Amino acid sequence: MKKVDIYTDGACSGNPGVGGWCAILMYNGHVKEISGFNKQTTNNRMEVFSIIQGLMQLKEPCEVTVYSDSAYAVNTINEGWLENWKRNNWKNAKNESVKNQDLWNDLCVRMSKHSVQFVKVKGHSDNVYNNRCDELARAAIKQCLAQNR
Numbered sequence: 001m002k003k004v005d006i007y008t009d010g011a012c013s014g015n016p017g018v019g020g021w022c023a024i025l026m027y028n029g030h031v032k033e034i035s036g037f038n039k040q041t042t043n044n045r046m047e048v049f050s051i052i053q054g055l056m057q058l059k060e061p062c063e064v065t066v067y068s069d070s071a072y073a074v075n076t077i078n079e080g081w082l083e084n085w086k087r088n089n090w091k092n093a094k095n096e097s098v099k100n101q102d103l104w105n106d107l108c109v110r111m112s113k114h115s116v117q118f119v120k121v122k123g124h125s126d127n128v129y130n131n132r133c134d135e136l137a138r139a140a141i142k143q144c145l146a147q148n149r
Contacts, residue, residue, distance in 0.1 A: 001115070002027060003063045006054040009123075009133035010046025010070065013141050019046040020140030022133040023054030032057065035136040037144040046137070047073045048103040055110035064116045069123030069130055077118045082108070 005026040012019040019041035025032045034053060038046065047070035055064065068074050076082050082104060085091070090098045098104065121127050124134065 001061060001063050003065075004058065005065050005067065006051070007067045007121075007127075007129035007133050008047070008050035008054055008070075008073075009068070009130060009137050010043055010048070010050045011134065011137040011141060012041065012043040012046055013145070016040060016042045018141050018144050019043065020137035020144070021046045021050035021053060022136035022140070023050050023057070024129050024133055024136075025054055025057055026129075027062075033132070033136060035140045037140040039144060039148075044070070044072050045100055045103060048100060048107060050133070050137070052103065052106050052110055055107075055114065055116075058114065062114050064114045066116060066118050067121050067127075067130065068118065069121050069134075071120065074118045074120040076104070077116075078120075 007024040008022065010019060010021045019038045020035065022033065022035040034057065047068065051066055051068065051073060054066065085098045085104070090101050092098050121130050123130060
C-alpha cells in the first residue's frame with residue numbers, strides 16, 4: 001500500500017466569512033498542492049474540508065498520515081469524538097447537534113477507503129508544509145475577495 005503524507009489547513013476572513021483551504025500531498029518524492037475558497041463558511045469547516053479535498057486526490061487505497069494544526073479536526077478523530085457522535089445520533093457531550101455533520105459524514109466516507117492517521121502540528125511555527133498550507137489558504141481568500149470587488 002502506498003504511503004502518502006497530507007498537510008492541510010483552513011483559514012477564514014471573518015468567522016463566518018470568506019474561507020480558504022489547502023492540502024499538500026506527498027508521495028515518493030512527488031508533491032502536489034491544491035487549494036481553493038468558499039465564499040461563506042467558518043474556519044472549522046475549512047479545516048475539515050481541506051482534509052476531505054486531500055483524500056479525494058487519492059486514486060487507490062493508501063496509508064495516509066494527515067498533518068493538521070486544527071485541534072478541532074485532529075481531536076475529533078484521535079480522541080474518539082467522531083465515533084461517539086455517530087453512536088449518539090450526532091449529538092455531542094452536551095446533547096447538542098454536532099456542527100458540520102455534513103463534512104464529518106463525507107470525511108468518514110473518504111477515510112473508509114484508506115488507513116488514515118492524524119497528527120497535530122503546531123500552527124504558525126517552524127513546519128514548512130504547514131506554513132505553506134496557511135499561505136495558500138490565505139491566498140485563496142484574497143483571490144475570492146479580489147473577484148468580488
